[in-house]
Amino acid sequence: MYINWVGTYLNVPKIPVKVVTFDEIVEWSRKLAEKIKESNWQPDVIVAVARGGYVPARLLCDWLGVSDLLSVQVVHWPSAAQIAEKAYVKYPINVDLSGKRVLVVDDIVDTGDSIELAKKSLEECCRPKEVKTAALQVITSVAKFMPDFYAVEVREWIWFAYQWNAVEDATGFIMKIVKETGKTEWCLDELIQAHLEWYGSEYVEKRFGYMLYALDMLVKRGYIKLSKCLASPNIAVR
Amino acid sequence: MYINWVGTYLNVPKIPVKVVTFDEIVEWSRKLAEKIKESNWQPDVIVAVARGGYVPARLLCDWLGVSDLLSVQVVHWPSAAQIAEKAYVKYPINVDLSGKRVLVVDDIVDTGDSIELAKKSLEECCRPKEVKTAALQVITSVAKFMPDFYAVEVREWIWFAYQWNAVEDATGFIMKIVKETGKTEWCLDELIQAHLEWYGSEYVEKRFGYMLYALDMLVKRGYIKLSKCLASPNIAVR
Numbered sequence: 001m002y003i004n005w006v007g008t009y010l011n012v013p014k015i016p017v018k019v020v021t022f023d024e025i026v027e028w029s030r031k032l033a034e035k036i037k038e039s040n041w042q043p044d045v046i047v048a049v050a051r052g053g054y055v056p057a058r059l060l061c062d063w064l065g066v067s068d069l070l071s072v073q074v075v076h077w078p079s080a081a082q083i084a085e086k087a088y089v090k091y092p093i094n095v096d097l098s099g100k101r102v103l104v105v106d107d108i109v110d111t112g113d114s115i116e117l118a119k120k121s122l123e124e125c126c127r128p129k130e131v132k133t134a135a136l137q138v139i140t141s142v143a144k145f146m147p148d149f150y151a152v153e154v155r156e157w158i159w160f161a162y163q164w165n166a167v168e169d170a171t172g173f174i175m176k177i178v179k180e181t182g183k184t185e186w187c188l189d190e191l192i193q194a195h196l197e198w199y200g201s202e203y204v205e206k207r208f209g210y211m212l213y214a215l216d217m218l219v220k221r222g223y224i225k226l227s228k229c230l231a232s233p234n235i236a237v238r
Numbered sequence: 239m240y241i242n243w244v245g246t247y248l249n250v251p252k253i254p255v256k257v258v259t260f261d262e263i264v265e266w267s268r269k270l271a272e273k274i275k276e277s278n279w280q281p282d283v284i285v286a287v288a289r290g291g292y293v294p295a296r297l298l299c300d301w302l303g304v305s306d307l308l309s310v311q312v313v314h315w316p317s318a319a320q321i322a323e324k325a326y327v328k329y330p331i332n333v334d335l336s337g338k339r340v341l342v343v344d345d346i347v348d349t350g351d352s353i354e355l356a357k358k359s360l361e362e363c364c365r366p367k368e369v370k371t372a373a374l375q376v377i378t379s380v381a382k383f384m385p386d387f388y389a390v391e392v393r394e395w396i397w398f399a400y401q402w403n404a405v406e407d408a409t410g411f412i413m414k415i416v417k418e419t420g421k422t423e424w425c426l427d428e429l430i431q432a433h434l435e436w437y438g439s440e441y442v443e444k445r446f447g448y449m450l451y452a453l454d455m456l457v458k459r460g461y462i463k464l465s466k467c468l469a470s471p472n473i474a475v476r
Contacts, residue, residue, distance in 0.1 A: 022260040048292070048309075050307040050308065050309075051296055051299055051307045054286070054293070054296040055402075058292040058293055058402045059401075059402055061289055062402055062403055062405045063405055065405070065406070065409075067313070068311065068328070068329070069288040069289045069292065069309070069311060070311065071286075071288075071307070071308060073306065073307060073308065075305070090306070091306070091308050091331075092333075094332040094333075095329055095330075095332075163260075163264065163297075164296045164299075167300045167301055167303070168303070171303075
């Protein structure tokens with residue numbers, strides 16, 4: 001199949017992004033809860049992996065009728081640092097969970113090191129009876145640790161743009177373009193065109209407001225300079 | 239204005255319920271973040287009051303660019319017990335937050351005792367530099383403690399049906415009818431009619447699926463018996 005250069009960047013972005021709606025999150029958490037119920041295992045406590053697990057964990061509490069909700073925060077050393085990018089528990093829990101069945105919840109399992117570490121830290125800190133893990137999505141092609149339960153299997157790596165990360169995504173996406181091109185001054189149409197090329201049309205259409213919000217913030221902070229568009233580009237968005 | 243008996247229960251339910259969409263939650267959290275920014279105060283850490291504060295807290299992290307997210311769980315002694323209904327911290331935090339500005343977040347401030355207690359427990363446990371409080375909504379007619387920031391003022395008490403509590407609401411609403419009428423056997427049309435009378439048409443229309451889901455669960459657990467409808471009722475919903 002022949003794809004011209006317009007088709008190339010409209011259809012095959014450099015970084016594939018799927019914008020996830022809140023309805024999908026509700027449906028996936030319902031499906032995840034069903035799988036847990038079907039296994040005849042009922043948690044007494046749910047522990048969210050901060051920050052990604054917060055919304056799924058709260059929805060699972062509702063679907064499974066669980067009142068007790070806590071969180072542990074797992075973060076990664078920034079890869080910019082001269083040490084290996086490694087997950088560590090920034091905010092552990094320090095409560096007695098003896099006799100309790102604990103479900104650790106995250107949004108997406110990529111390599112799996114965050115949720116695995118959260119599980120280990122709970123087993124060490126809190127004397128639970130049992131700890132199981134659950135995630136809305138698992139990228140099976142890269143996961144080294146598989147959660148006990150998950151709703152959706154993702155075969156190829158893709159960036160899932162969750163609603164609760166919309167500003168951070170929009171900011172990071174702009175800065176990625178700025179850094180990798182080395183170009184700090186952009187006109188809006190040019191930047192939109194670059195976004196179509198890098199992240200695809202679905203992202204640009206559904207998150208256009210967030211893109212503008214993030215852009216405004218980055219301009220104010222001096223990370224990017226916005227100039228007037230001189231020539232009319234191929235794609236005009238107003 | 240004359241309201242006939244049909245109008246009475248269709249328009250003025252016993253318990254006024256407003257179903258909150260996720261778009262409203264996103265918009266309120268954005269508005270809340272704007273108010274915090276306008277005050278020139280930026281938190282280093284966000285602490286969600288479990289369980290209600292989980293979704294708003296995660297969204298605020300995004301709007302405010304806050305990475306550190308923790309939670310404390312505040313619960314109320316059940317009013318059924320022979321002790322006063324009083325809030326207490328079930329799962330406190332035990333980490334060092336010295337030098338940090340902390341924002342405590344909840345969904346709605348009713349009397350305000352939960353968020354006030356969460357704030358106090360943080361000041362006692364964790365040596366923060368400063369603790370401020372924020373909620374999406376405040377029912378000002380009943381609030382004894384006002385949060386530092388809020389997005390929406392509610393003047394009259396109303397039940398806000400958040401998406402993350404949909405199953406619990408549906409279950410509680412059915413059981414409230416069962417308990418207060420003393421009637422444990424219902425036909426579906428009758429139960430729908432009772433829901434219209436108690437909670438209004440907006441709730442029944444928007445949460446019909448959850449109502450059926452909760453009903454099925456309660457039937458299986460033996461809390462309610464579902465029988466075939468004999469006579470055709472005034473309102474038929476199929």
